[in-house]
Structure formats: C-alpha cells, structure tokens
Amino acid sequence: MSTTPPDPDRAVTVALLGAGTVGAQVGRLLNQTAADLAPRVGAPLRLVAVAALDPENPREGIDPAIQTSDARAVATSGADIVVELMGGIEPARSLILDAMAAGSSVVTANKALLAAHGAELHAAAADNGVDLFYEAAVAGAIPLLRPLRESLAGDRVSKVMGIVNGSTNYMLTKMDEEGVTYEQIFDEARALGYLEADPSLDIDGHDAAAKAAILAALAFHTHVTIDDVHCEGISKVTADDVRAAQAMGMVIKLLAVAERVPDGSGVIVRVHPTMLPRSHPLASVRLSFNAVFVEAEAAGELMFYGRGAGGVPTSSAVLGDVVVAARNRVTGSIGPARTVYAKLPVLPIAAAQTRFYVNLDVADRPGVLAAIATAFAKNGVSIQVVRQEGHGDNAGLIVRTHLASEEDLERTVEHLRDMDEVKAVLGVMRVEGEAGT
C-alpha cells in the first residue's frame, strides 16, 4: 500500500489490537482529538476496528459497533495502521506479522516482544514496506527512540545509561531519603500497587533488561535481545549500602547500561544497582520518574527525562507514533523505521570494565589495610579511595576501585573472603558516572 500515490482526501484508517487501559485511552483520544490531528497528518484519522477480549463492554468515546473479539480479522483487515497493545509474545507477534503482510504499518508498546523478536519485526517491516514504531515501549512518554534513531543518526553513541523502571526507582528513592530497609519498602510498594503482579519483573530487573535490549539495539544499530543482557535486581541492596553511598556523596540507582567497548569491537548490555555521584544528572531522578542519559562522541552528554509509565503518558507516545505513521501513509513514504544493523557482537559482562565499591567488615588490628590493599593489587585491581570506619567489632573498610574487569574483581572478592583479616564482604556494587580512570 505504501507505493500507492497519496490521496489526501482519503481518511487514514487505524485498527486497535487490545483495549485495556492504554488501548481504550488511545481509542478515545484518537476520536476526541481527530480534528486537531487531521492537519498534522494531512488527512482525517479514522478508528475502524478495536479487538477486545470483552467486545460487549462499552468504552468511553469508542463506537461499540467497531468492537470485536476477532483479533485476527482486525490484524488482517488492511487498515493503514494497526496498533498492538495486547502485550506478551503470542499472539501479539504473529498478529503483527500478519498485519504487516497485509500492508499495514504497525505501532506497538510491547517491550517484551521487541526485546525478544525486534530484529524479526524490523525485517518484516522492511520486507513489506511498512513502518514499525514503538516509542511507548521504553520510558513511556519520553521521546527517546526517535531522537536516538533520527537526531543522533549522524553521531556515534558510546554509552546509554537509563533509569527505566519506575517501581524500583521509587523504592531506591525511599531507601535513600527516608532510611527505610529494602524489606520495609518492598511491603509498602506492594501494598500501594506499585509492583507488577509478579514483582520479580520489577525487582529482579527483568523489565529493565527488556528495555535495555531495545535501547541498545537502537543506540548501536545492532541486534540485542533480552537474553544478551546481564541482569541483577535490587533485592540485595542493603541499608548499609545506602549509607555507604551517602557517605561518599553518592546515590544508588538501578541502571540499564549499554556501552560500546573502548576498541569499538562490540557492545555490553547490563542492568544492575549502581552507585552514582549526586552531581550526576541521573542522581536527581526521583520516585517513579524515568530518565535516559546518552553519551555521544559529538553531541556529548544528553539526558531525556519524564514519566515512565501510566496509561495517559503511554497513550501519548502511541498517539505520536500513529500521527507519524499516518503522515507517512499520506505522503506515500515509509518512515525511518528500517534501522540498519551494524551487527556488532554483544559481549559478555566479563568483558566490562567498571569501577567498584566494596564494603568490608574487618578485624581491627595493625596491618589489616596493608593486607587488603595487597589482595586487591595481586588480583590486578587498583584502589582509588579507602575509607576506614568504626573500631573494634565494628571496624569497616569501604574501598572504591579504579576501572577493573568483572573477572579481576570477582577473583579479588573471593580472595578477600578467604582472608583472616576479613570477617565479611558486606557489599559489592558497580560505580558509574565518575570522570577519570
């Protein structure tokens, strides 16, 4: 259909797969703001079909006559744009492929699907000459994918760091600002409905990992799936870690990090609790807000900040995609969806070089610091700062390292655990956002 000459008098037809919170909102907004949107599209937008599990259920602002339970029929109807808001892998994946085969451009917010099958969907879009847009899949309403894909198209991104899960950022903010323990805030967040039905999606970092895969694929023009992402959640973050971070002028955030290794030979994608200096722009992103920090060779440091979730912000992002896809239909062109993949290899976390924080419970006797410093040095890890805390039974050492490999750091920690001078390794965490080596 995209090769048909444009007909500005024709309405652009939109079909919805899924009519939950976001789907119903998108349908309603499409109808309510149709008059505002038409001049931006260059033609009227018309909502022609809505696939819902409960098609008898009336939805505000949506004609009940266009609601149906037959998702396959909606997907293959040949509408100009099919908007997939069902979530999950199947049947969403095959419905999207069917819609593209029928000539429809596709807008989706399905992060799980994109993180698992993004390359397949991009290839199908290119084969069928249709658009595939998914601004809402990462960081809700924050315009992020389009800037990465378009505005930085002439630059070279070296690193992306994001706070992309609002629930865990809410929990870490409360731990930092109110001194509550992980257990206390977990119970509170659950009671408030801030966690997914399966809370491990949030707290174990799986949600952030899916978004990290999508971000990495866009930033580095390469194939990344969620299975390529090294993932650690926040359940091991202790009040001690939070206090240690504060003492060092830092704050703990769950970051999704995607970076090109220094020699450019591959990318590493990881999700884990991270200490950040309080002066870093990401440090002031509080509660359920999201933000993505980008380092590019020419552009320097950039940050995109906003609400990461919620039906209204997400529907704004979906609607923005619908408008762009519709405009492309009217002008008879497809948009810049066809990311060209550089096929950079995704390297294991063992290839990463980061700074580390190591918190040790130590014996209070002469020579302990020397012994511990020797243990770091023997394993090839260079110490940046050591802080001694307490005395007697409460003697502690907080070590911050220079850049070290995961492997060297792991070996160092094993070594430390075997030492008589070390009573316990209380905490180990990566540190980002500091200048220097």
Add this chain to the structure above:
Amino acid sequence: MSTTPPDPDRAVTVALLGAGTVGAQVGRLLNQTAADLAPRVGAPLRLVAVAALDPENPREGIDPAIQTSDARAVATSGADIVVELMGGIEPARSLILDAMAAGSSVVTANKALLAAHGAELHAAAADNGVDLFYEAAVAGAIPLLRPLRESLAGDRVSKVMGIVNGSTNYMLTKMDEEGVTYEQIFDEARALGYLEADPSLDIDGHDAAAKAAILAALAFHTHVTIDDVHCEGISKVTADDVRAAQAMGMVIKLLAVAERVPDGSGVIVRVHPTMLPRSHPLASVRLSFNAVFVEAEAAGELMFYGRGAGGVPTSSAVLGDVVVAARNRVTGSIGPARTVYAKLPVLPIAAAQTRFYVNLDVADRPGVLAAIATAFAKNGVSIQVVRQEGHGDNAGLIVRTHLASEEDLERTVEHLRDMDEVKAVLGVMRVEGEAGT
C-alpha cells in the same frame, strides 16, 4: 527533485554555505564518517561544494578543490542538501530561498533567521517540496525540535520552559554557588570568552528570545517571531535576590517560557530571570548546560538536557539533520518539515499570570505588615507567603504571591513605592515551577 523515483545507487550530494568553526567541522565529519553514514542513509553521501569567505584557506578533511567564494553558485547548484552555517539574516535568507527553489532540501543552525523568518522558510519548503531542518538552532546538540514535532505530534503541549543560553546560566550558577556579584561574574565571563562579542545578546536575553520564538512555533504549531517575545535579561539580578531565593529553597535561572493561556485562546512567550524551587528538574541544570522542560497534556512532564553550544555538539545536530534529509531523498519522500500552523494569536505579556517574588526594604514599626498586605489586596494580588527579615534599619519583607496578572502586580509595585512604610522595592521576580495556585 523530491518527486523523482529513488535511485539507491546515486550518491546524495551535500553543499555547505559557510565554513567557520561549525561548517568546517561538519564538512570534515561528513567525509570522515561517510562509511558509517551510508547504510543509515541508504546511499553514499558526497560533499560537493563548500562556500567560504577564504576559499584558499585549507581545511582539514575537506578537498580544497571544492572550496569557493561564490555562495550563490553553491546555493543554486541543485545539490540534494544545502547546509547553511553562515549565520545572520542576509544573505543567508535569500540563499536558502534560492536553494529551495533549485530543489534542494535545507539544513540550518541559524536561530536569528528562523526566529525572524521561520514562517516564510517553512512555506518555501512546502511550496518546493523540500525538507527544512534546524535541530542545531536551539539547544545545540539536544534533540528537541524533532521530539516536539514528531513524538508529541499526538499530544497537546501546554508549556515549554527552557534554559537555552549557556553563558547566562554559567553566570547565574556562579552567583548562586559562589556568592559572587553580577558585576564580578560579568567581568570573569567576559575574560573567559564565555560571552558573545556583543554581550547584550546573552545578558539582555536576545539570544534566548530567538530560541524561545523557535520553540514556541514548534510546540504550539503557530507563527511566533522574536518580536513577539517579551524579553528581560539578567543584569538586574542582585546578590540580594540570589540570597532571598536561597532562603526560600529556590534558585534563579534565565528561562525562556512559552505557554498556552488556560482558555487555549493564545500563547505567551517570554524570557526573564525566574525563581525555581530547587527540587525542579531545571534547577539542577548547572553552568553552561542547557535543558528544556515540556508540559504536555498526556505525556506529563518531560525534560531534555545536554550541551547547548560549541562546535562539536552543534555539528552533531547538523549532521543528524543531514542524515534524515538524505534518507528522505533516497526514499523519494520529504520529511515531516511542514509544520501545520494553528495560527494561535501571540498575546502580550500583560495577559500572563505568574507568581511573583517581591523584596521590600521597610520601616521597622508596628502595622507595616498590615499596611503592605492591604496594598497587595487592594490591587487584586493574593499573598502566598511573607517572610520578615532583620530589624531596625535592615528590616525587610519578602513576599511571594499566588498567581497574579502582570498588570495587577505592576500596579501593586507602584503602590508600594508610594507608601511611607516602604523604603525601597529591592527586587521583583517571577516564580515558576511550583504546584498549586
């Protein structure tokens, strides 16, 4: 040219008008990164001509044979993309119009030109079926115009507030953090070369006003020129104002504000020193960084942060535009340049409603507070907080108002100046970023 069928084997030709810092950088990067860019464009990019004032002067990474002093010939050469980096109104304006008439898409970073003649250039682009991109014109490398134009295309922006002039933000940051006076930091900034040759462009807010006009036109899909922008600079910001802001948990920033009035009947665009709560995301934008904060109905609060100026970040933004314009040439489509104008009227600052801070030197005797409160009330301005400071000769009152019109506030200040109880009105400043009325 945009209606010719795409020929993927053909190189996309690029011609540069202007080869100063940014121009030379763009030319060099175009040549150096050509291999990286070709797959993103779908065709090779080829730099074919560079108009420079000193064409004999060799430039790193640019073939001397393509340098010429004949800007008109370069503009009318029919290159796929003409990049204008000369600055100023003329001859930049007529060269761009000539280039469009010859079928070239245009990329520019010329904020003065866009702020004065943006509507004319957009119309010419639409008439000639070519792209007009200018991501670098506002906030350097921060991807901003494209997100506003595309990602928020389905939303309704209610307000945009930006820190868009790095020099004045540097000065205000130093006044806040180091307690220096305006005069001291002005001399320092000048000595460091942080101010334009004509410093009034920065400190009187003219540079910010040009960017405010461009932002407002994009955010509200309406015509705004620099003459529509109410503009106050930072030269009257005193150390007293800075201390008063600190005492209230606020910080002073030079903001470019564009807002839709509550009944939606028009927009107001203004540049002035503003007090912001320290918890506001814009408050932590320090030194020469830029950021733009957007409030949209569905998306909620968004912020875009990054380096606002400098040859390298600016050239990144220009190159991003070149890649998108080139891709549009290859796919035979023009991009989403044709902003559809809603033609909302631009209202005078008198129509604005903001909160105000008023700092008064007052007589220290009973009844003064009552008399002053009465003066505010009589002029229709409601007080939110009053803070009494000092005694005797140093007695002061700091008043923060609820939302008030410019007119009512001005009348109040005149009234205060005439009162026996008021020795002097030390400072008046608008306050943004607070919730509530």
